[in-house]
Amino acid sequence: MGLDIRWPIGLMFSLIGALLVVFGLAKADQSVVLGRNINLIWGIVLLVFGVLMLLGAMRGGKNPPSA
Amino acid sequence: MEPIHLHKIDYTILLAYVAFVIGIGWTLARYMKTSADFLTSARSIPTWVTGLAFMAANLGALELVGMAASGAKYGIIQANFYWVGAIPAMIFLAVFMMPFYYGSKARSVPEYLKMRFDERVRALNSVAFAVMTIFASGISMNALAKLLNQLLGWDYNFALLICSGVVLLYVLKGGLTSAIYTEVLQFFMIVLGFAPVVYLGLKDVGGWHAMNHSLQAVAVNPSALYLKDAGISYAPDAWTSAWQPVLAGPAHNTMGIDVFALVFGLGFVLSFGYWCTNFLVVQRAMAAKNMTAARNTPLIAAVPKMFFPFLVIVPGMIAVALASTPDKNYRLPLPVIAQANYDQAVAAVKSANPADPGASVKAVGEALGKKDAPIKVAPDKIASLVAANAANKLSDDQIKLGLNNSIAENYYDGVILSLVKRYCPPGLFGLALTALLASFMSGMAGNVTAFNTVFTYDLYQAYFVKGKSDHHYFITGKVITVVGIILSMGAAYFASMYDNAMDIIQLVFAFVNAPLFATFLLGMFWKRTTGTGAFLGLFGGIAGSTVFHALTIATGNVPGVKGAYLWNILGHEVPASCKFPSEMAQNFWLASFAFIVCFTLTVVISLATARTKSDAELKGLVYSLTPKIVDNNIPIYQKPAVVGIVLLIVCVILNFIFW
Numbered sequence: 001m002g003l004d005i006r007w008p009i010g011l012m013f014s015l016i017g018a019l020l021v022v023f024g025l026a027k028a029d030q031s032v033v034l035g036r037n038i039n040l041i042w043g044i045v046l047l048v049f050g051v052l053m054l055l056g057a058m059r060g061g062k063n064p065p066s067a
Numbered sequence: 068m069e070p071i072h073l074h075k076i077d078y079t080i081l082l083a084y085v086a087f088v089i090g091i092g093w094t095l096a097r098y099m100k101t102s103a104d105f106l107t108s109a110r111s112i113p114t115w116v117t118g119l120a121f122m123a124a125n126l127g128a129l130e131l132v133g134m135a136a137s138g139a140k141y142g143i144i145q146a147n148f149y150w151v152g153a154i155p156a157m158i159f160l161a162v163f164m165m166p167f168y169y170g171s172k173a174r175s176v177p178e179y180l181k182m183r184f185d186e187r188v189r190a191l192n193s194v195a196f197a198v199m200t201i202f203a204s205g206i207s208m209n210a211l212a213k214l215l216n217q218l219l220g221w222d223y224n225f226a227l228l229i230c231s232g233v234v235l236l237y238v239l240k241g242g243l244t245s246a247i248y249t250e251v252l253q254f255f256m257i258v259l260g261f262a263p264v265v266y267l268g269l270k271d272v273g274g275w276h277a278m279n280h281s282l283q284a285v286a287v288n289p290s291a292l293y294l295k296d297a298g299i300s301y302a303p304d305a306w307t308s309a310w311q312p313v314l315a316g317p318a319h320n321t322m323g324i325d326v327f328a329l330v331f332g333l334g335f336v337l338s339f340g341y342w343c344t345n346f347l348v349v350q351r352a353m354a355a356k357n358m359t360a361a362r363n364t365p366l367i368a369a370v371p372k373m374f375f376p377f378l379v380i381v382p383g384m385i386a387v388a389l390a391s392t393p394d395k396n397y398r399l400p401l402p403v404i405a406q407a408n409y410d411q412a413v414a415a416v417k418s419a420n421p422a423d424p425g426a427s428v429k430a431v432g433e434a435l436g437k438k439d440a441p442i443k444v445a446p447d448k449i450a451s452l453v454a455a456n457a458a459n460k461l462s463d464d465q466i467k468l469g470l471n472n473s474i475a476e477n478y479y480d481g482v483i484l485s486l487v488k489r490y491c492p493p494g495l496f497g498l499a500l501t502a503l504l505a506s507f508m509s510g511m512a513g514n515v516t517a518f519n520t521v522f523t524y525d526l527y528q529a530y531f532v533k534g535k536s537d538h539h540y541f542i543t544g545k546v547i548t549v550v551g552i553i554l555s556m557g558a559a560y561f562a563s564m565y566d567n568a569m570d571i572i573q574l575v576f577a578f579v580n581a582p583l584f585a586t587f588l589l590g591m592f593w594k595r596t597t598g599t600g601a602f603l604g605l606f607g608g609i610a611g612s613t614v615f616h617a618l619t620i621a622t623g624n625v626p627g628v629k630g631a632y633l634w635n636i637l638g639h640e641v642p643a644s645c646k647f648p649s650e651m652a653q654n655f656w657l658a659s660f661a662f663i664v665c666f667t668l669t670v671v672i673s674l675a676t677a678r679t680k681s682d683a684e685l686k687g688l689v690y691s692l693t694p695k696i697v698d699n700n701i702p703i704y705q706k707p708a709v710v711g712i713v714l715l716i717v718c719v720i721l722n723f724i725f726w
Contacts, residue, residue: 003094005116005248009255012087016080016498023076023494031492034270039494042263049259 006057014050017043071218071488077497084501085233088252088508092237092245102540105242106520107174108354112244116251117360118367121351123250126257127207127510131379131503135486136479138383139399140294141321142282142306143725144313145383146376151334154369154718156342158711161365164343165352165707166696167591169361170687174353176346177525183590183688185598185679186529191605193525195579196346200514200521201551202572203347205558207510212559214503217403218484227559230504234511235552239545246509246516247351253505254371260502261378264483267490268385271395281388282306292390292399293443293475295321306384309725323621323649332655336662340584347517358696362707369714373721386482397489400481401474402442408435413466416449421457424450431470448473515551522547567628574616574628581658582608582665589669594682594689600673608665615660621650 020043024031031039103109112120137145173179177196181189208227215226237245272278283303289295305312305321312320313329342348342365352364389397411434419427428449432441452469455461461469487499523544532539562568586605589596620631620641630653631641647653686692703709 003091003098003248005091005251008087008091008248009252012083012252013255013259015083019076019079019083020494020498027493031494033490033492034267038263038267038490039492042259042495042498046259049255 004057004060006053010050010053010055010057012050013046014054017046017048017050019043021047071496073219073497073500074493076494077500080494080497081501081504084252084256084505088245088249088505089233089236091248091252092240095241095244095248098244099240099242099541102523102537102544103174104244105541105544106516106523107350108243108247110354110356112247112354112356114355114360114363115367116247117351117355117364119254119371120247120250121348121364122368122372123254123257123509124348124351124513126254127203127506127513129207129210129510131257131261131506132210132480132483134376134379135383135386135483138380139386139477139479139482140383142286142384142387143309143376143380144306144320144322145380146309146725147313147329147333149372149376150309150718150722151329152338153342153372154714155334156338157365157369157372158714159339160343160349160352161362161369162707162711163690164587164591165362165365166358166693167688167690168349168353169355169358170693174524175520176344176349177521179688180586180590180601181525181529183680183685184596184601187602188586188598188605189525189529191602192583193521193529197518197521197526199576199579200347200518201554202558202562202575204511204514204518204551204555205560206562206569206572207507207514208555209559209562211504211507213563214484214507218500223563227556230508231511231552231556234508234515235549238512238515238552239548242544242548243350243354243516243520246512247354249505249512250351250509253502253509256498256502256505258371258378260499261382261483263495264486264490264499265378265381265385268382268389268486271490272385272388272392278385278388279307281391282384285387285391289321292387293477294387306387307725309722311726317648317652322651323647324652324655328652328655328659332657332659336581336584336658337655339588340580340582340658340662344583344587345580346521347513350517350520359701359705359707363705363710366707366710366714373714373718382486383479383482386486397485399477399479400485401471402436402476402478403481404435404442409467409470411435412470413463416453416456416466416470419453419456421450421453424453427453431473435470435474443475444470445473445475511552511555515548515555518551519544519547522551570628577654577657578609578612578616578661581612581661585662585665585669589666589673590689592690593673594685594691595673595678596669597673597676597678598680599676600669600671603672604665604667604669607668608661611664612657612661615657619645619647619653619657621647621653624650 020039024037024040024043028037031037099105101109134145168176168179171179171182173182177189177193180192208230211230212223212226215221216223237249269275269278272281285292285294286301286303286305289299289301290297301319301321302312302315313324313326317323317325352361355361355364386399389395390399412431415427415430415434419430424446428444428446429441431449432444435444436442452466452473455469456466487496491499523540527543528540562572582605585608586601590601616630617633618631620626620629624630626632626635626641629650631645634641647656682692
């Protein structure tokens, strides 16, 4: 309906992913759990997910008329 | 639970989410031109979106919190709520029932009932549904405001107002489409927010097999972790096996249920009653672009649904495994106790008589809790605490520590949050918390939009103000959005004021839902069902639920809100034949009973009354009078029947793996 939901989803997760990556790098000492910098790792995962969503949105799906 | 300190990054993530959902609502506002756009999304939503929304609409935070709680209390057997209690029904809805919902062009489930039967059945269903959604929405908001109060120290009223305000902002602008889009956002938030917790938790306990190993030890002696009362012991697979403990009988599984109750009560009556008739979820499928999309919506939803136990139930199991390993330094969460109660309990310890341990246990238990709902405490630990205090005048803090160590019950609803606190550093914590908040808010949004459609079309337009322009109903929809949110807030206050409110509300849900599927089943598949039969059958089913509840109870419960109050009125003891091993067993049997009553009454009365609708009028509404859908031009992997069978097979395989 006029708005491809992949845009907001992609944007939001890219943003949050980027925030977590930055925080994970800047405050690495606070971000380590069970031996891993989980903020950095998960931030990258979110960033990748967000970018994939944005790529999907940019390719643009077609909305066939309702049957 | 001590209030948590949130860091800036956590607040930033939360604010980002709020900004995006409000932004989605405002962006959609310009596309909202008709009441159909606003209330039903005018059949314009892509299939993957309706599919995920279908599942997410049901994924309130109560489910997240509750599934982790149940995972701790019961183990993997809880996954039956998904594998038996959801998947088959979703597949049935997709393959067999969506053609009638979508093909009839009904704008809501009650409207389908009007087309199939008559206004009486529609009225009964829409009134019941409207009341239930408002309460469901209120329960969601109450739980959220309480959580924010406990966790962040926010004032309850403030939290309620802010959260309701956010939901109002995006639903008022974008209607059902807003709710659906934000549900998809919420779905990804939940998966991405909680997956790290599960990953880290499994890493912490040493892996899946190590967790199962710990759980096997727990199953033999669950009272060590206060999971069950002393003296109860199960076979080692009680927490790790989904079927064998059920087949062994009610005394051998953590839920106290038997196979019939599980398969018929949960798997058929309750499950189909919810997934096939509840407008909250069906509405999402009805918003799909075309018939194939509508039929595929529940199937798409079934895929993540099947694997969700690993995201939401496993954390509970991880918590129990952790608690059973002493060097992990983890205890299942304590009940939430106010400072005032602690003070009372400390006073009770100080004034206790060391020679009378029974009295001190009772006094402390009541001080920590309430007179008729004391907190369970370990008698030996209280005795030594009292003795220690008598010997050496301990400080208040030392006594409080001793009290905490002696509490013998768990607050299961706190499990998921305790794991989030344990594993999530600042940043990830904000993500998990936002995921939790997102699902509470979606719970309110979903219920308000469903309420809106049913109220505007099935009550307002059908009975109160007929024949006005579409614009009139469009505006009505907007007004009812606000009304719905205000009523939800009222329901939230109601739920917060009375301890029994939640129990009563859940009861009403059960009474109304249990017989519903019988009505729909007969309506859709038997053309002889008449309006009178359906109406009286449904009514009789609800009455049957009430009577069944009034006569039965779970062992260990006191007659009253939990049931069996009729015996109290008659002045009798509750006979053993009316007692069930657990509340869950009572619920499942109640559902089975209500279904059978409704089904039988509907059949008998239908046969005794004349049909009011001709075959021509019922075309497209009943199975035998509807041309079969021929799925020729779609690829085989999109044919609903084929996909349905494949999903069923995968589900059965999952059941086998966790046999």
